[in-house]
Amino acid sequence: MKLTIKDVARAARVSVATASMAINNREGVSEKTRAKVLGVARELNYVPDHSARALVMQRSSVVGLMIPEIQNPFYSAIVDILTRIAEERGFTLLLGISNSNSRQEAEYVRMFLSRRVCGVIVVPMLANHPDISHLDMLRAADVPVVFCTENYALCEEPLVMCDFASGEYQMTRYLLDKGLTDFWFVSTDMDVQFARLRYDGFCRALREAGLAVNPERVMLLKSPRYRHAYDATDRIVDDLPQAVLCINDIMTMAIMKRMNERGLRIPRDVSVAGFDDVMFSELVSPPLTTVRQPLAAICEKTMEILEAKLAAGADQASVERGRTYLIQPELVIRETTL
Amino acid sequence: MKLTIKDVARAARVSVATASMAINNREGVSEKTRAKVLGVARELNYVPDHSARALVMQRSSVVGLMIPEIQNPFYSAIVDILTRIAEERGFTLLLGISNSNSRQEAEYVRMFLSRRVCGVIVVPMLANHPDISHLDMLRAADVPVVFCTENYALCEEPLVMCDFASGEYQMTRYLLDKGLTDFWFVSTDMDVQFARLRYDGFCRALREAGLAVNPERVMLLKSPRYRHAYDATDRIVDDLPQAVLCINDIMTMAIMKRMNERGLRIPRDVSVAGFDDVMFSELVSPPLTTVRQPLAAICEKTMEILEAKLAAGADQASVERGRTYLIQPELVIRETTL
DNA sequence: CCAGAAATTTGAAACGTTTCAGGCGAAGGG
DNA sequence: CCCTTCGCCTGAAACGTTTCAAATTTCTGG
Numbered sequence: 001m002k003l004t005i006k007d008v009a010r011a012a013r014v015s016v017a018t019a020s021m022a023i024n025n026r027e028g029v030s031e032k033t034r035a036k037v038l039g040v041a042r043e044l045n046y047v048p049d050h051s052a053r054a055l056v057m058q059r060s061s062v063v064g065l066m067i068p069e070i071q072n073p074f075y076s077a078i079v080d081i082l083t084r085i086a087e088e089r090g091f092t093l094l095l096g097i098s099n100s101n102s103r104q105e106a107e108y109v110r111m112f113l114s115r116r117v118c119g120v121i122v123v124p125m126l127a128n129h130p131d132i133s134h135l136d137m138l139r140a141a142d143v144p145v146v147f148c149t150e151n152y153a154l155c156e157e158p159l160v161m162c163d164f165a166s167g168e169y170q171m172t173r174y175l176l177d178k179g180l181t182d183f184w185f186v187s188t189d190m191d192v193q194f195a196r197l198r199y200d201g202f203c204r205a206l207r208e209a210g211l212a213v214n215p216e217r218v219m220l221l222k223s224p225r226y227r228h229a230y231d232a233t234d235r236i237v238d239d240l241p242q243a244v245l246c247i248n249d250i251m252t253m254a255i256m257k258r259m260n261e262r263g264l265r266i267p268r269d270v271s272v273a274g275f276d277d278v279m280f281s282e283l284v285s286p287p288l289t290t291v292r293q294p295l296a297a298i299c300e301k302t303m304e305i306l307e308a309k310l311a312a313g314a315d316q317a318s319v320e321r322g323r324t325y326l327i328q329p330e331l332v333i334r335e336t337t338l
Numbered sequence: 339m340k341l342t343i344k345d346v347a348r349a350a351r352v353s354v355a356t357a358s359m360a361i362n363n364r365e366g367v368s369e370k371t372r373a374k375v376l377g378v379a380r381e382l383n384y385v386p387d388h389s390a391r392a393l394v395m396q397r398s399s400v401v402g403l404m405i406p407e408i409q410n411p412f413y414s415a416i417v418d419i420l421t422r423i424a425e426e427r428g429f430t431l432l433l434g435i436s437n438s439n440s441r442q443e444a445e446y447v448r449m450f451l452s453r454r455v456c457g458v459i460v461v462p463m464l465a466n467h468p469d470i471s472h473l474d475m476l477r478a479a480d481v482p483v484v485f486c487t488e489n490y491a492l493c494e495e496p497l498v499m500c501d502f503a504s505g506e507y508q509m510t511r512y513l514l515d516k517g518l519t520d521f522w523f524v525s526t527d528m529d530v531q532f533a534r535l536r537y538d539g540f541c542r543a544l545r546e547a548g549l550a551v552n553p554e555r556v557m558l559l560k561s562p563r564y565r566h567a568y569d570a571t572d573r574i575v576d577d578l579p580q581a582v583l584c585i586n587d588i589m590t591m592a593i594m595k596r597m598n599e600r601g602l603r604i605p606r607d608v609s610v611a612g613f614d615d616v617m618f619s620e621l622v623s624p625p626l627t628t629v630r631q632p633l634a635a636i637c638e639k640t641m642e643i644l645e646a647k648l649a650a651g652a653d654q655a656s657v658e659r660g661r662t663y664l665i666q667p668e669l670v671i672r673e674t675t676l
Numbered sequence: 677c678c679a680g681a682a683a684t685t686t687g688a689a690a691c692g693t694t695t696c697a698g699g700c701g702a703a704g705g706g
Numbered sequence: 707c708c709c710t711t712c713g714c715c716t717g718a719a720a721c722g723t724t725t726c727a728a729a730t731t732t733c734t735g736g
Contacts, residue, residue: 051389052692113385390722
């Protein structure tokens with residue numbers, strides 16, 4: 001026996017319409033009546049039904065958040081931050097975990113649609129050339145999409161991301177300034193924008209220092225995963241550079257683990273630098289030198305853009321298509337570099 | 339301009355009622371008609387509106403999942419598994435992240451209520467004697483609750499959890515069999531059930547081996563957190579036991595980190611054993627010997643119980659109050675014990 | 677070919693909201 | 707004292723579904 005606004009109205013001796021207006025802080029209700037309604041509502045522990053509200057208002061306050069994984073601390077941090085931000089602004093997040101699988105992502109898009117989300121935040125999959133035709137369903141239904149952290153090739157929706165190039169540039173500069181010149185760079189398929197950008201930053205720093213990048217020392221892994229990096233480390237160890245720059249912290253930890261097993265001491269024998277500054281980066285030993293993606297700022301901006309698109313409604317001119325918002329990262333020097 | 343069932347009905351030249359029955363696989367529709375409706379629906383990319391459906395059926399397919407944190411890999415694993423299980427069974431998960439804060443948990447309960455969840459899965463907060471009066475709101479609204487992993491004192495809702503006592507017993511036995519007899523046990527406030535149970539298992543194994551537990555070597559931390567364990571490790575190192583048994587993997591990693599810094603080699607100088615088998619336990623070096631909580635089985639059972647309560651509806655006799663379902667854990671021996 | 681049964685289809689009500697066009701009474705202006 | 711204006715309140719429609727009783731069609735057997 002759920003409590004409806006009718007019960008509140010009856011108890012407050014007003015009409016349903018009045019009760020609704022009072023509860024939603026609309027004007028046209030006397031202060032006295034509003035106070036009474038609110039009092040009764042509180043007393044009865046009335047909670048409005050969001051679905052019914054969404055139904056009549058033709059607009060929900062649910063936003064879909066699509067992520068590729070959740071056990072990966074990078075993504076769980078995003079979920080954590082975005083959940084808080086969304087809640088603060090009166091939205092509720094619906095989570096889709098694609099496991100970097102197009103089919104699953106498509107299924108979650110359908111779920112989002114049937115739950116009538118008012119917008120979707122997409123953190124792209126970890127895959128080379130994923131099938132993203134399901135995004136057309138969102139476009140067809142006029143559901144605004146914002147990319148967070150990264151985007152898919154050829155998508156025109158706005159994107160909020162860390163300035164990867166700048167981050168990798170800064171890190172490379174830092175190592176260069178320490179007198180290191182002999183690097184390995186470990187990355188993934190360069191078709192993926194975020195990999196390419198970090199590489200660009202790395203190259204620029206080298207170029208400015210008058211050094212050439214040695215393509216034999218750029219390792220391109222199939223996907224940016226722990227396992228791949230772990231397995232590939234032996235090649236690096238055999239060559240033993242002065243420093244290894246790696247595209248994300250998860251893989252960096254894999255490399256460190258393998259180096260450890262091979263008897264190398266970090267940073268005495270090799271320096272190692274990551275990217276992301278995931279929660280565990282600080283807890284590993286030795287704690288990881290890395291580039292911090294300012295996730296709080298990124299998520300904040302993402303939500304802001306989404307709200308702007310929502311407010312714009314039909315006349316979408318207000319948010320430029322294809323616009324990218326870059327957030328500046330921050331070097332965090334810990335103990336894996338000397 | 340959203341697509342409704344009316345559009346489908348019109349396109350298929352049937353009434354809305356028929357379209358609804360066809361789409362929901364109800365009987366009383368001829369095969370021919372059903373095929374036509376389904377065809378049209380697919381072609382138009384029709385997605386039913388879950389809110390409208392929930393409104394009229396007076397029953398949603400959304401279940402609330404309350405967790406204390408999400409950056410902690412133990413909890414993100416639960417979210418991962420439960421999301422998949424829920425989706426498979428036609429439910430959608432709504433996430434509440436309480437940060438082990440009663441006020442926040444209460445707020446998420448309100449959110450669950452206003453989103454009209456049909457049930458709630460609660461993974462309790464990491465706090466000593468939390469205020470849980472907000473759970474009464476769920477009870478008042480007749481929303482079934484199932485505890486997962488652990489419960490709050492004095493709550494009568496069903497609980498699905500790992501058999502902690504058995505797990506800690508097995509681990510202690512294992513170490514005993516290796517000839518170790520000199521332990522530290524690090525835990526948290528024993529009022530918390532899951533801590534108490536692990537301790538019970540530890541004590542039983544010792545007792546069976548004819549050994550006494552030395553209360554001076556039982557360390558009770560304020561809460562089961564990385565930081566606390568890290569800070570407390572010095573006391574253990576100064577005493578240098580043969581082995582340290584720790585109540586969860588996160589704290590175990592903290593202990594290992596500190597020991598590492600203090601120059602101790604694991605397991606040569608001390609053996610260390612954790613509990614949970616979190617994703618990172620395998621990736622640390624050396625990889626952690628621990629007790630695996632069978633999360634998949636736990637989550638599966640949790641969902642099953644919730645569905646049973648849902649099906650039972652008003653006559654709640656079918657699920658006994660206060661019932662606890664124990665799932666057996668599994669020892670995973672890696673390299674932190676000799 | 678017809679009555680009756682069975683199968684299929686349909687119109688309308690209901691779910692909990694918001695909103696809009698009005699209604700009612702009191703205050704203000706002439 | 708009447709007309710207008712204003713403030714406050716209300717009834718009813720609408721949102722996208724499901725479901726139930728009733729209507730219509732099809733089938734069955736005589």
